[in-house]
Amino acid sequence: MNWYAIKAIYLSELHRSWRTPLQSIASPVLSTSLYFIVFGSAIGSAMTEIGGVSYGAFIIPGLIMLMVLTETTSNASFGIYMPKWSGAIYEVLSAPVSAFEIVVGYVGAAATKSIILAMLILLTAKLFVDYSILHPLWMMLFLVLTCITFSMLGFILGVVADGFEKLQVIPLMVVTPLAFLGGTFYSISMLPEFWQKVTLFNPVVYLVSGFRWSFYGTADVSLTFSLMMITAFLIMFMMFIWWIFKTGYKVKV
Amino acid sequence: MENHIIDVRNLSKQYPSGFQALKQVNLQIKRGEIFALLGPNGAGKTTLISIICGLVNVGEGQVLVGGYDVVKQYRQARKQIGLVPQELAIDVFAFVWDTMVFSRGVFGKPRDDAYLEEILRALSLWDKRRAKIQFLSGGMKRRVLIAKALAHEPEVLFLDEPTAGVDVELRRDMWRLVEKLRQRGTTIILTTHYIEEAEEIADRIGIINHGEILLVDNKQDLMKKLGRKQLILQLQHPITQLPGELNGFVLHIGQDGKTLTYDYVDNQPTNHVTEVLAAIHRSGIELSDVQTKQSTLEQIFVSLLEESK
Numbered sequence: 001m002n003w004y005a006i007k008a009i010y011l012s013e014l015h016r017s018w019r020t021p022l023q024s025i026a027s028p029v030l031s032t033s034l035y036f037i038v039f040g041s042a043i044g045s046a047m048t049e050i051g052g053v054s055y056g057a058f059i060i061p062g063l064i065m066l067m068v069l070t071e072t073t074s075n076a077s078f079g080i081y082m083p084k085w086s087g088a089i090y091e092v093l094s095a096p097v098s099a100f101e102i103v104v105g106y107v108g109a110a111a112t113k114s115i116i117l118a119m120l121i122l123l124t125a126k127l128f129v130d131y132s133i134l135h136p137l138w139m140m141l142f143l144v145l146t147c148i149t150f151s152m153l154g155f156i157l158g159v160v161a162d163g164f165e166k167l168q169v170i171p172l173m174v175v176t177p178l179a180f181l182g183g184t185f186y187s188i189s190m191l192p193e194f195w196q197k198v199t200l201f202n203p204v205v206y207l208v209s210g211f212r213w214s215f216y217g218t219a220d221v222s223l224t225f226s227l228m229m230i231t232a233f234l235i236m237f238m239m240f241i242w243w244i245f246k247t248g249y250k251v252k253v
Numbered sequence: 254m255e256n257h258i259i260d261v262r263n264l265s266k267q268y269p270s271g272f273q274a275l276k277q278v279n280l281q282i283k284r285g286e287i288f289a290l291l292g293p294n295g296a297g298k299t300t301l302i303s304i305i306c307g308l309v310n311v312g313e314g315q316v317l318v319g320g321y322d323v324v325k326q327y328r329q330a331r332k333q334i335g336l337v338p339q340e341l342a343i344d345v346f347a348f349v350w351d352t353m354v355f356s357r358g359v360f361g362k363p364r365d366d367a368y369l370e371e372i373l374r375a376l377s378l379w380d381k382r383r384a385k386i387q388f389l390s391g392g393m394k395r396r397v398l399i400a401k402a403l404a405h406e407p408e409v410l411f412l413d414e415p416t417a418g419v420d421v422e423l424r425r426d427m428w429r430l431v432e433k434l435r436q437r438g439t440t441i442i443l444t445t446h447y448i449e450e451a452e453e454i455a456d457r458i459g460i461i462n463h464g465e466i467l468l469v470d471n472k473q474d475l476m477k478k479l480g481r482k483q484l485i486l487q488l489q490h491p492i493t494q495l496p497g498e499l500n501g502f503v504l505h506i507g508q509d510g511k512t513l514t515y516d517y518v519d520n521q522p523t524n525h526v527t528e529v530l531a532a533i534h535r536s537g538i539e540l541s542d543v544q545t546k547q548s549t550l551e552q553i554f555v556s557l558l559e560e561s562k
Binding site: 002004005008015090092098 | 306307308310327328329330331332334336338340342343344345346347351354355356357358359360361362363401
């Protein structure tokens with residue numbers, strides 16, 4: 001195992017974020033604050049409690065998931081796409097590193113950034129709403145698994161994309177709508193019965209539901225199902241990355 | 254220790270587009286030598302280097318670096334290689350020092366600030382270590398690429414068109430560094446369009462065209478074998494035609510009538526320099542100067558490429 005290489009990729013990717021603190025940290029914290037002001041305080045004050053939890057507190061897990069999914073995907077995809085675009089990727093590809101080590105470096109760094117981001121959002125939320133976390137270990141487990149899984153998705157998108165527009169298509173056109181419709185701002189039990197069934201096809205529902213359970217002990221779907229879904233995504237993206245490196249797809253000719 | 258640091262055996266490469274970039278290439282590079290790979294654009298130079306460095310998949314055949322297979326033992330093989338690419342491919346938002354630390358780490362070496370400092374100083378980059386790469390000039394960026402390639406103390410350094418668009422000062426610094434590296438035992442392989450550079454610094458030269466190695470030879474031997482020579486005679490008094498004594502020799506009279514030129518190949522039976530000079534003496538032509546000129550590597554290169562067409 002080339003630990004030095006993993007460390008080099010990991011640290012250089014983290015440095016990349018510190019170089020752009022406004023984009024990496026300030027911007028998501030600001031948007032989360034806006035969500036809390038608009039949905040939590042303004043609209044939330046007119047909403048009834050959901051499952052015994054105030055609306056402001058109810059949306060915290062959903063908001064974290066929304067930010068984590070979108071930021072992780074776009075951040076991780078950028079991390080690998082930029083060196084590909086500039087040609088600087090030649091260095092990593094010609095280095096004595098395995099595909100596994102490359103992925104650990106890039107995905108590890110993207111996931112770390114997302115975990116830090118989630119913590120920042122959690123702290124920001126404290127400024128607006130009073131909340132408590134019922135199962136902190138489960139919360140961390142869900143968060144870490146989600147961050148790793150969506151960092152992998154970002155990595156895949158970054159490898160596959162051959163233009164800046166394509167890089168943004170999935171995070172903007174797929175991940176964001178799914179996250180919005182995945183129970184971020186509402187419980188799916190609030191939907192008409194037909195849409196409740198339709199929404200079960202949205203994978204994000206399971207992530208938000210499991211994550212919210214770790215906060216308040218209430219969930220839209222069973223905890224086991226949520227865990228199964230996140231694990232299934234993790235394995236699916238892992239297999240895809242393994243295939244990319246095995247075939248050299250969009251990496252080597 | 255293997256005598257050949259690079260051993261390319263029957264290497265062929267066809268790209269998915271169908272373009273055959275390399276055809277049955279065999280090439281051995283000796284440890285510690287400076288090897289120049291010459292060829293026109295699209296000849297296969299970059300494909301060959303890219304395969305050795307692991308950037309392009311091997312088609313058919315085998316490549317060994319320091320005795321290690323670049324596919325099966327890629328870790329051991331790649332550790333020994335440093336590559337300076339043709340393009341200025343670099344993260345322009347990074348700082349010089351950080352990118353050096355990254356390069357050393359990604360090649361599996363523990364951090365060694367003293368060594369990195371030495372490299373940066375040798376390339377006149379030490380003052381720029383805290384600079385963001387995007388604010389450096391093109392020449393400076395190229396220096397950074399060279400420094401990065403050396404960050405992990407490679408045994409063999411590939412310089413792919415290193416002096417394209419580079420100023421005289423950098424070129425001089427670069428060759429000084431190449432000489433220093435050679436003294437340390439580093440093997441250097443360069444591709445260049447500046448044939449006079451190959452002529453100046455290379456020990457051996459390989460010529461590649463249409464994916465085939467046309468020849469590999471010591472520079473001196475190559476020039477001796479394929480180089481043409483010219484005997485140039487400066488005359489004291491101009492002439493308009495050759496005297497009878499010089500009939501039978503192919504000599505050219507210069508435009509001003511004050512030069513006679515005789516083309517010959519060294520060490521060949523067709524070399525009649527002695528006879529020409531004897532005939533000149535017999536003819537009574539008085540000479541003011543005698544000169545010989547060796548054809549340049551460029552002339553050899555061009556004639557070889559023409560032959561290969």
